[in-house]
Amino acid sequence: MTDAPPPDTTQDKGARDYRGTVFLPKTSFPMRGDLPKKEPATLARWKAQDLRGQLRERSRGLEKFVLHDGPPYANGPLHIGHALNKILKDVINRAAQMSGRDADYVPGWDCHGLPIEWKVEEGYRAKKQDKDSVPILEFRRECRDYARHWLGIQSEEFQRLGVLGDWENRYATMDFTSEAVIAEEIGRFLMNGSLYRGLRPVMWSPVEKTALADAEVEYHDVTSPTLHAAFPVVKPSLPELEGARVVIWTTTPWTIPGNRAVAFGEEIDYALVHVDGIAEGSLLATGDDLLIALPLLPAFEKEAGLAAHSLKRVFKGAELTGTVLAHPLRGWAPAEGGYDFDVPLLPGDFVTADAGTGFVHIAPGHGEDDFALGRAFGLPVPETVNDDGTYSVQTPGFTGLHVFKAHDAVWAALEAMGTLAAKGSLRHSYPHSWRSKKPVIFRATPQWFIAMDDENRIRAKALDAIANTHFVPDQGRNRIGSMVAARPDWCISRQRAWGVPIAVFVDKRSGEPLRDPTVMERILAAFREEGADAWYQPGAAARFLGNERNPDDYEQVMDIVDVWFESGCTHAFALPDHGLPFPADLYLEGSDQHRGWFHSSLLEAIGTRDIAPFKAILTHGFVLDESGRKMSKSLGNVTAPQEVMKDYGADILRLWVMNSDFADDLRIGKTILGQQAELYRRLRNTLRWLLGNLDGFTEDERVPYAELPELERYILHRVSQIDARLRRAAEDYDWSGVMPEIHNFCASDLSAFLFDIRKDSLYCDRADDPRRRSARTVVDVLHRCLCTWLAPVLVFTTEEAWLARFGEGADSVHLQTFPAVPSEWRDDALAERWTRLRAVRGLVTGALEKARAAGTIGSSLQAAPELFLGSTGADLADLPWAELCITSGLTLLDTPPEGEGVETEGEAAVRFLPAAGAKCDRCWRVLPEVGRSAAHPTLCLRCEGAVA
Incomplete structure (x- = not known):
């Protein structure tokens, strides 16, 4: 945006000062974002005005959109992978909401399982206490307290990222109602005959003394004998x-x-x-x-x-x-x-x-x-x-x-x-427990399994469901499909204490599990009121079996269910408990969840409901450092989201996510964050320019589309293209390239083109000039569109830019929908014409840059070049070329120019010539007419009329 035409401050002392007659930009929206300081205050304001409650009230009757949250594990502060996942979910939810749907987001947590149990055991080991000597109900209470502590911390950190959701009514697998539903889901498999106990080899951790799921196993290189x-x-x-x-x-x-x-x-x-x-x-x-x-x-x-x-x-x-x-x-x-x-x-x-x-x-x-x-x-x-890895x-x-x-x-x-x-010995990859980091073995033990190929045909139905699911990217279909096709029966039992028990009784005489709906309902009723701890209370067997059965005739199973089964059940309580429809529109997690949550959720829902719990699956990659290495504290290459927010603000982190190709592994570090901060600065300056040039804009100024100049109509065509791209992303969840496209629009179409060209009109034309009104009309459209387009990503910045225009008492930008774009704005023929124009304009500006570099001119307004369009550009002759090239004059020739300094591109040719005349003190254009006015001898005729 060069060659700006604010008033010349170097004029003689005796000359008149015209600065007060120029419409200089005016806005309260500062150039510096100061995000770390402003964002917490914005969060507090949203909470005070109950932004989520307002959204829900205004969304009544709209089509529901459900992104079911895959529960993170409540056992530590958030890492950068958590931030990537939750930001991506938040962007997609907000985009769905702004597309006119009711997109309520219910966050959840996975609270049971080995990692938490292992952490609590570490406390016992540090005190040289035997965990097995601790009463099980006391031990489970400690695990529950540990999970509750980290759930609270993670909830605050997610909200600091700007993630909007029902945080007050989140779901957790350790809630009593959740534990009851999980037990009920196990009971469904028990009653339909797919649940059985059998002896077969499973991945076994000798250190943790339990079976492990595939998703709990990682591979490291070892040297084996x-x-x-x-x-x-x-x-x-x-x-x-x-x-x-x-x-x-x-x-x-x-x-x-x-x-x-x-x-x-x-x-x-x-x-x-x-x-x-x-x-x-x-x-x-x-x-x-x-x-x-x-x-x-x-x-x-x-x-x-x-x-x-x-x-x-x-x-x-x-x-x-x-x-x-x-x-x-x-x-x-x-x-x-x-x-x-x-x-x-x-x-x-x-x-x-x-x-x-x-x-x-x-x-x-x-x-x-x-x-x-x-x-x-x-x-x-x-x-x-x-079970401890020793020979029997x-x-x-x-x-x-x-x-x-x-x-x-x-x-x-x-x-x-x-x-x-x-x-001998061999260096090779070997499975390890992801929690203890110790090697595991295949070991045959009696475990509880869900049959994949019995009369319920879970495998076949799951493969059919995968074929009918929308995957982003599509290769996820083959990945999960091959896993389901090849997997053995699902081992769901674990030999631990912190989790939902497999609430089953086994007849000691026949070895068969008891399939009695009355007994199951007693169990579920107790779990709803007391949680799964009811299974471990003294006299539980007699309580649940009732007077009609002798507890001595039955084995009370004390295995807990695999946490992947638990999280696979979340659709059964998180959705109905919040009035959300089943199946969910979208599941979104890291690519490792093809063998984890996507997999277990699919098998669980197919086995109990004959339908997948999702309509679409989106996967993202993992976060690496700037060199492509896995992050580790020992390498010192960890980027913590808490530090990024403290140094840059959450909006920069959100921009990094959406500027990345998250289908692959992402990279982050100081250099990359610095680049994102620079991209953010450009986007912020675009919003600031729009706001500054909308000062005092009213509906009376608006110009109908049919009366707009071609330049403004061309920009609205580009608006229609971006709008279509954004709506397509909101519909099919493929956001690859959307933010770079918006940034390129701001940098290329706006800052380097429209803004450069229309500065003169916006600053110097009369307030009622149709050209200025047309420019302001489109600037208004651009502000509304960019604020709402960017709102799902830059949640704090767009709120600031929205309220800077409409006032602190106005509705939040997050209560808006994407502006309706009239179909007439899409004009491919006009776009083709202006694409050719921009190519020729580039030829002209290139010639001017050479003259500037040579010291011949200091500003393009000191030039009045000659331009030959050639036969292929003959239809462009009616355009205001001097205005578009930001020169004081431009002569169109019927034949190519001759002499030194001619630049050509195809048939087009240009020759630099200096502008004739004097420099206008108000707009800086060099024109022969300057000096003709008696009242304003230092102004051009346009500026004379503007200040009259």
Whole structure:
């Protein structure tokens, strides 16, 4: 915005001062935002005037929009990922509200589960107290107090971000009514037959002594011990296999005592090799016959020290069917015959020749594939590991030894039996508990499961629902779909204390769960009044079973339900309790929730209601530092939202979120925040310019659209484009590029174009001049549109800009809807014409910049260039080119200009010429007419008329 025409303050002392006749911008809206100071005061004003209550009252009868809040965990201050998530939700809710819908937002919290329980236990450990000796009701009370404390802090921090919602009536999974509904949802699966107790391997944390969900597991690189073990053939399917040994490879030597089979691939080529020579230190024996996948033989030679061998025969895996092996610890004296059983060789479609030996040792209690194969062939599932990670009595010779320290003992036992073919180590990714950061194991234990493929067909129905869900971005559909398609039955039980119990009784004689609606209703009634603590009260079994049953005949299940099941139930209480319709319009969380909350919510709702709880899913990425690294306190690269708000204000953080491509991982740091602050400054200055040039504007000034100059109509066309883009984002939740587009509109179409051109008219034209009135008419539109367009993002700044114009007593900008944009504003033909004009204008301004750089002129108003439009621009000749190029004159030529300094672009050509005449003291234009007025000899005729 150069070449501004305020009055010349360098005029002679004897000349008249015309400053008072110029319409200089006037506004109370300051250039500096001072957001950290102003934002809390704005929040206090909104609370005092009950902004949310006003919105709800005005929204009566409107179409509901429901973004159901995925509950954050109440166990610490907010981090930057929380801020990203809640800001994005708030923007989408506010945009829906301003699009004319009733978008009430109910925030919620996840309050049960291991992280809180673990934190409370840390307090006991610090005091050297045994948590298990604390009465369970006392322990649960401490967990509840801990969660309540952090819920309050997080609520305040979310509100400080400018997030508007029903904070007074939030939902929490630990509310008594919520606990009752969660128990009721478990009961639905109990009654429809999908809930069962079974023995199968689950992810188990030996440190926390509980099963874990996939979403509670993270992966870290570790170095694991490995072994190659040789299983002697005792019943060959072919004569050539007599006396041979099958070699397996594993990265979990501790699972060898749990081995009950070996799997092969039916289409893999297996080599029977005779050991002719071994390297020094090899554990192999010369003369042995070993069976190994042919493609993996070279790698085995190196790892096991096989120096020389002869190939006896190659078999297809299918030919091995029926072969029986001996356990590699058969006859081991310390086990006293505990491993003297046969080990069948079984076909497994999961076996590959990518690594190892092409044979997989099967421990049905320690792997999903192992368990499935074992179940298919009727193998026993020994419980070889206790809940603390030590070997059980079903592991003779190793009982009491922790599995993570067992590899030396297993190596030694196999070596003693001559069945250790090789040992080593491997660096690889291994599952860890995200809470304790300790490695986990697969362990078969009795757990409660929800069947995926019984008569309720949860898997099939869930996949159908995914196909009919709108995903942003769309690749989320394949991600959650593949997870649902491949997942096992849902393990929902946890062996902990802080949570909703699986309120089920099991008949001790039959082992079947009791499915009695009367008993279930007694339980639910108690939970509604007393919370889930009622399950742990003395005499609870007799109370709930009633007089018709003997409590001694039933087991009262004391497992709690998985917290992912709990959060998956939130639709069942958060929506109806607040009068919101089901299913929700939108679920919005980080991309990891495809295996977390999206997943559990889908399965829970499908299993109880045959319908997904959402119509659409939006996912965002994770927040990294400016170098793309994960944030960690040890690296010192953490950006805390509390610090950002203290230094910059919440609006800068909100702008960062919406300026980012949140479908991917986002980056943040001091440099990026500085860039966002600069973008904010430009947007704020745009609003300030609009406000300054609207001083005193009234409806009487408004010019009908049909009477507006082309420039103003072109800008309104751009308004219609931005409006359409914004409304589309509000409808389909795809906000990628919206804020950059609005910023570009402000910088390119407004500041560098409209404002530059119309400054002269706004400052210097008569108050009633149609050109000035037209400009002010469009400036009014721009202020209303930009304030409302930006209101979902810059919640504090737009409120300030709105009230700076309409007064402190006016309605909040957040009570407005997006302004209606008449269809006639969309004019593609006009836009095409002005796109060509802007290209030619760029040619002219480029030539002027060269003259300025050379010192020929100081201002474009000192120029009166010659311009040739060419045949392709002939239809542009009727436009006010001098006005549009901000020059004092401009001559259109019929032929290209000649001489030095001609600039061309396509057919267009321009030549710089200085303006002839004197400089007007009021508008600074250089015109021959300056000096002709007797009354105002230093003014041009336009300015003379304006000051008359």
